[in-house]
Amino acid sequence: MxxxxxxxxxxxxxxxxxxxxxxxxxxxxxxxxxxxxxxxxxxxxxxxxxxxxxxxxxxxxxxxxxxxxxxxxxxxxxxxxxxxxxxxxxxxxxxxxxxxxxxxxxxxxxxxxxxxxxxxxxxxxxxxxxxxxxxxxxxxxxxxxxxxxxxxxxxxxxTYTYRDPISFHYSADIESVINAISQNLSQDYGFTKRMLAIMLISGDECSHGLIKNEQTYESIVNEITSLQEHYPCNLSYIISQQRQEFIDYILKSVVIYAARHHNNLLATLGRYSREPLTGIPILCFVLYFGLYLIVGKFGAGFLVDYMDRSIFSQLVTPWVEFYVRAGIPWEWLQTLIVGEYGVFTLGIRYAMVIILPIVGTFFLVFAFLEDTGYLPRLAMLVDSLFKHFGLNGRAIIPITLGTGCGTMAVMVTRTLETRRERILATFLLALTIPCSAQLGVILSLLSHNNIALGIWACYITMMFIMVGWISAKLYPGEKSSFYIEIPPLRLPLVQNILKKAWVRMVSYFVEILPIFLFTSFIMWLLDRFGVLSTLIKALNPLMLTLGLPQEITPAFLFGFFRRDYGAAGLYDLSNQGLLSDNQLLVAAITLTLFVPCVAQLAVMIKERGFVLSLFMVVIIAFLAFASGWFVQSVLTSYGIVL
Amino acid sequence: MTAGLSIIKCKAGEKVRIITIKTTDDKILHKLAVFGIFPGGELTILQIRPAYVLEIDHTQLAIDRDLAKNIYVRKLLDEEV
Incomplete structure (x- = not known):
């Protein structure tokens, strides 16, 4: 084809x-x-x-x-x-x-x-x-x-058939080096030899990597170095400049520019959304409306509730349980599927009911922001703030994605330019950014108490800023300069947004479902052989230090497997009336900061290496429990009851 | 011919002509080149905070101070605009 x-x-x-x-x-x-x-x-x-x-x-x-x-x-x-x-x-x-x-x-x-x-x-x-x-x-x-x-x-x-296009020449000295290099190359490595030569002269690292093993490599490098000596600035810039001069020459007979007049609503909104005085309120509005109302309230609140109560609890779960219990004679296999930690009860149900609606609404909002051309404005507005964290404005993309899913966000840190930025962003994502599932559950847990919700939000924001600032100081190094094109704001096409969100959601789901199944399988295994209760006992003293009841330990253990499992565990405890609002706040803060879920950890190890990830996890676990202890001590010693 | 003025010394709203790019940093030059920022070109400085926003032809480009400081320009006279 x-x-x-x-x-x-x-x-x-x-x-x-x-x-x-x-x-x-x-x-x-x-x-x-x-x-x-x-x-x-x-x-x-x-x-x-x-x-x-x-x-x-x-x-x-x-x-x-x-x-x-x-x-x-x-x-x-x-x-x-x-x-x-x-x-x-x-x-x-x-x-x-x-x-x-x-x-x-x-x-x-x-x-x-x-x-x-x-x-x-x-x-x-x-x-x-x-x-x-x-x-x-x-x-x-x-x-x-x-x-x-x-x-x-x-x-x-x-009807396309290849015909020889225009041939365009650089200045004579550059052309002679291009020719000399082309003759020294044994093959074209996918492009033409001429193009490869131009890219080599431009200092392209990929091309240099490709031809390192050519016998003539040394003489090629020498040719380029001696050409460079004739120019005050880099050859790549000279080449781009000559190319541009040629384009300007062509365009003279192809394009006519008349006086321009453009002042429509979108252009005006585009301007307001990038100027700081109006841009920052618009940014807050976008975050409030997009993230809090649509993803938090609608996705994590309404949709999750609806799918859980009206679809799963009433229709799907009873049906599956009936057939499993009727059709499978072995007790162990029954519990593996529909038991407390069964692959259906825990794995599939969680993936479908909690993750899908939240991540789905998040992808919709994200695709909308992407297609309107708003995201670069966001990056531009936060650039100077992010500079304090050793990052630049571009890091807003993985960070925002992190409020959707941390696992995906850590993968996307690859788009950052320097290794240092990738490490700093990975750390901030793992520590301070709650994923949409976790965010959704915590918002609904604390929403009855505005003060507790406010303290939680302030504390996490403060941690984000402090830790970002301190880690940039402790780990100094290469910065990358910030540049981004600000496209005109456009009205996006609905079907494009839907399609993009759908395609991403499906590929995300396919990736995440095995992890859920595997996790519930491990939990089932641990539970069956009594390891779970031993682990819970070992963690109990830590919970007491935080002033939390022992019943909360499983929530923390789950929290490691999926961040939202942990939060969902809190949800159950809170429904049973086991937690005061003070305890809820302490637990919410600790869980938000606590080590990322298994999936995110796996990606961290893959992207950043085992040693570095382990180091991060130790710091994160320490900061999470220290924060919980700190907040609980302040609340107790001042006798504050929320 | 003057050496020009760095963009970070300019005000928002000014139309300028690029005189030179004062850096030998390959990456910086590459980033500017792909947006068509070459000596002799014209651009408008749309805003300077929180980042510099430049308009070149019909493209708006946001860059930080570190990039902006390398671009040396002179203000366009009224009759050139």
Whole structure:
């Protein structure tokens, strides 16, 4: 089957085009070793079947971020029939630079100039035919959101045959080095030798890594070094600059800019949401509305209740229990399925009832924020705060995801630039960020007492700031500078949000369900052989120090297997009237800070290594219990009753 | 030709022309290049807090002080705007 790859910078409408080409069916696959989404779908064009691949956004073929690395590797490894480069018409000047790189790489490029309607509104006129004949590649104008030009794009894909595109030359001294290097290379490593040479000159680490074993490597490096001596700044910048000059030259005969006039509601809202005076209240509103009301109240409150009470307790559970008890003669197998720690009672029910609605609503909110273009504004607003934690604004993405699911968030820390940032973010996620499931249960536990809820929120926020600040001081090192494109605010398409959230939720569920099943199996095993009660006894003294009843110990043990198990355990105790509000607060704080769940720990070990993770867990366990003890001591010694 | 003024010395709302980028840091240059920030180009400084927001053509780019301080510019005269 022929493959079509979609390439482009973020926010150019690639996903809309992908959805249009593939219809409703698509799968997310994590590229080996990363968590960056790659969407694959099937399409029929002119009776032929195609596989369409949507790649993470890139700004250059020379990668800095994980997304760019993934896309670049994909391009070298897949023999695509067509690479569709989607650009935003307004920003054609900047984006053609990637088109040129793709052309230099010898790829079969179709240029899709998208959002032509937005560009027209800014007073821009584009002569696509001229651009097509100048570059000698197919150029299609589309407005994907309005479904304009998409049939032409399909037609171009269907009839595509490779023709030699424009050849473009750098200054003579650079060209001679390009030629010298090309001749010294034994193979092209997925791109053309010329492109590989250009990337080597640009100092691309991936390319240097690829050709390290070439016998001529040393002489290649020498060529580059002596070329560099003629320039005051890096060769990559010089090359980009010459490429840009060439683009400007082409665009002179292709684009006419008229006076621009744009002042609509979205542009105004876009401005308000990035200026600090209005942006910070908007940020608070987004967090309150999106996270607290939709995920917390609706997802974790209403939906969880509804699924648990009306669907599971009344219909599913009795049905499963009936058939298991009637059909399976062995007691041990019965308890393994429907007992207190059974894979159905604990594993499947928890995954379906607690995780699914909460994570589902979270993904919906997140996809909405993503598609409106709001997230970069969030990153920009918190950048200076995050600098104090040794992070930059980009870390807001894993941190926000952490309020959805910590496990996923730790994986996403891969997108941070330096190792130090990844470690600091992992630590903060493990210690201070409650996942949506835990957050949901704690909010509903404490919501009857606003003061307790307030103290809990303040304490966790304070820990986040203090620990962030102190750990950045204790672990000094490389910082990465912050840069992010602020896209215009756009009204997202409902079906795109639904599809994105659905695809992510399914792949998340598939990943998390085995962990739930495994966890309940271990619990069942521990319970059956009496290990559970021994463990509980061993932990009892610790609970007494915190002024908590012994009955709470299992909740803490569960809490290690899933953070929300722990919180859910509290929920049961509180319903039985075993906990005063003081105790509830102490327990909520300790559990929120307590070590992350098994799944998150496993990902931590995978991403950060065993020793470092163990070190973090020890600190976290200490800080969690110390905090519980501290809060309980303050409450008791001042005789405060909440 | 003057050496120019660092962007962090500029005010919000100013339109400027880029004179030079004063750094040899490869990563910084790369980040600026992908957004089309080259000597000779024009940009508008939209805001300076909590991060610098620059408008180049039709793209808005937020960068921190560490990046911004490397970009040296001169203010555009009224007749150039």
């Amino acid at each position: 022929s493959i079509v790859v979609l390439i482009g910078t973020p926010n150019v409408g690639k996903s809309v085009i992908f959805n249009h080409l593939t219809g409703t069916y698509a799968t997310v696959s994590n590229y080996p070793g990363t968590t960056v989404d790659i969407l694959r779908g099937k399409a029929k064009i002119k009776g032929d079947s195609y596989e369409i691949i949507d790649t993470p956004g890139i700004y250059s073929l020379i990668p800095i971020t994980e997304e760019e690395r993934v896309t670049r590797n994909l391009l070298t490894q897949i023999k695509a029939k067509v690479v569709v480069h989607v650009i935003d018409a307004k920003n054609i000047r900047r984006m053609l630079s990637i088109s040129l790189q793709l052309i230099e790489a010898g790829l079969p490029v179709i240029l899709d100039v998208n959002m032509v309607d937005e560009a027209k509104k800014t007073g821009m006129t584009l002569y696509a035919n001229r651009l097509s004949s100048l570059l000698n590649i197919p150029v299609v104008e589309t407005s994907a959101v309005r479904k304009l030009g998409l049939d032409t794009l399909k037609k171009e894909i269907g």
